[in-house]
Amino acid sequence: MKYNELMNALNKLKEFCNKNVLNFVVVGSVGYKNGESTEDCDDLDCVIIYDDVFKIESFPYIGEKLYHLSVESLKNNEIDLFATKFKIGEVKISIDFISIDYFDKLAKGKPCEKSEFLRKMTDAEERPINEYYDFYGNQLIYNKTKLKSDKFNIYILPKFIYEKDIFYSGVLHNKFMYNPQFLVVKNKEILDLHGKLLKNYVSFYNLQKQRKEKIDIIKSVRNWDRFSNESKYFINNLFQLE
Structure with a gap:
């Protein structure tokens, strides 16, 4: 996507969040690339x-029925x-809406040696x-489990998968692990919760490292070669790899 189109989309979303006192976080490739080389980013x-949740009601890019x-x-x-997917101009956008209460549970729910799942409603047909x-x-x-609710989908997705003594981190945790960009913060406690989430993950990884040979957090990070230097430093510093 083109940089100026990305900035236009970001500004519209930030404006809505500022006006409605909501917290706005950029994750995924635009987040971990820190806005660098956005041409090869598929979406925002x-x-x-x-x-x-009633602050979301006036969000112009979500269908009334889904909301x-x-x-x-x-x-x-x-x-x-x-969650919903939409476009602003030529920029494809995916947004997850989560409550502070759920973020609190996510942050304080320590990774462990068992599988845990979450339920996400969306108007999108996902892979x-x-x-x-x-x-x-x-x-x-x-393989995702998909349920139907009216015309919308509810996907059962892993917070973590623990299978055959092997741990895999789920997509929502990974979004908050890979140097997310907190562009609008209206509830300061979310930064503390983010710190708690990171601390719990690092503690779990260190325990795994004590009992398993040759594990490497970097090997679990998808698209590591596309991370900006800043995001690589964020991960390296977090896990004290250098």
């Missing part, structure tokens, strides 16, 4: 963290988060599989 992957069904499903504890990598660089193909 973001997370909006809210303290009140109201998501609110009802959250209330009934049928889902953990919701039927995800790829995850262990600390040796081995790939696991995860």
